[in-house]
Amino acid sequence: MKIAISSEPKLLHILRGVIRWQARELGFSEADTDCLALAIDEAASNVIRHTYGGRPGIMLSLEIAVYADRLEFILEDSGPKVKAESIRPRSFDDVRPGGLGTLFIQTYTDTSCYDASYGEGNRLKLVKFLPGKAPERK
Amino acid sequence: MTVQLRKINGVSIIDCTGEVDLYSSTELREVLLKEVRSNPLSVLVNMSEVSYIDSSGIATLVEGLQLSRQTKTRFGLFGLRSNARSVLELARLNKVFHLFPNEQEALEKISSTEPFAGL
Numbered sequence: 001m002k003i004a005i006s007s008e009p010k011l012l013h014i015l016r017g018v019i020r021w022q023a024r025e026l027g028f029s030e031a032d033t034d035c036l037a038l039a040i041d042e043a044a045s046n047v048i049r050h051t052y053g054g055r056p057g058i059m060l061s062l063e064i065a066v067y068a069d070r071l072e073f074i075l076e077d078s079g080p081k082v083k084a085e086s087i088r089p090r091s092f093d094d095v096r097p098g099g100l101g102t103l104f105i106q107t108y109t110d111t112s113c114y115d116a117s118y119g120e121g122n123r124l125k126l127v128k129f130l131p132g133k134a135p136e137r138k
Numbered sequence: 139m140t141v142q143l144r145k146i147n148g149v150s151i152i153d154c155t156g157e158v159d160l161y162s163s164t165e166l167r168e169v170l171l172k173e174v175r176s177n178p179l180s181v182l183v184n185m186s187e188v189s190y191i192d193s194s195g196i197a198t199l200v201e202g203l204q205l206s207r208q209t210k211t212r213f214g215l216f217g218l219r220s221n222a223r224s225v226l227e228l229a230r231l232n233k234v235f236h237l238f239p240n241e242q243e244a245l246e247k248i249s250s251t252e253p254f255a256g257l
Contacts, residue, residue, distance in 0.1 A: 009160040
């Protein structure tokens with residue numbers, strides 16, 4: 001499934017709605033569904049705010065792929081390249097407004113990968129393992 | 139999302155309903171900062187009907203808290219649902235705000251809190 005929206009904050013709820021639907025279909029709890037919707041919403045918000053500088057009318061897309069053990073979310077935009085090293089979560093001990101989005105993304109997804117080799121624009125892949133399917137940590 | 143303001147015994151209560159995201163947080167910010175600037179004794183944000191809040195919504199609440207320090211206004215939140223409380227905890231902001239379980243307790247206790255607690 002692939003959804004494309006214009007870079008307008010008022011459209012973000014559409015992405016959240018689809019993510020919630022998909023997560024519930026796959027058996028995620030309501031709490032985990034909310035967290036997942038928040039993580040992807042934060043990633044899309046970052047594109048609108050930072051990559052596109054708040055300019056409306058530019059497309060961004062979200063692809064949702066379901067595998068046997070995981071959900072993959074691929075967010076693509078056509079903005080200027082983001083420096084991968086600039087994508088860092090805020091320190092846990094840092095108390096201030098802003099800078100929380102990346103922390104939420106990294107906390108509420110299992111892996112996040114910025115694809116620096118992507119042609120024009122940016123591609124961020126976020127993975128969430130399905131309930132009971134997360135690999136055991138050694 | 140809707141934002142409405144009411145006053146009870148000199149306490150300003152901002153009733154926020156629905157989803158607070160990058161789009162709707164601007165409306166909350168406008169109402170909240172305007173009210174704190176009007177310098178009431180206390181401002182409370184009713185979060186009981188907030189079903190979703192993202193980082194921009196949290197940043198708005200922190201901004202209100204920071205401004206309340208300047209205006210010497212007591213500032214608190216009440217009625218947080220579990221998802222909103224979870225993100226505040228993750229952001230380590232649950233100890234920064236005065237949090238109350240419900241409106242009654244918030245009204246009873248806000249006047250005895252330190253007006254400048256927090257950031």
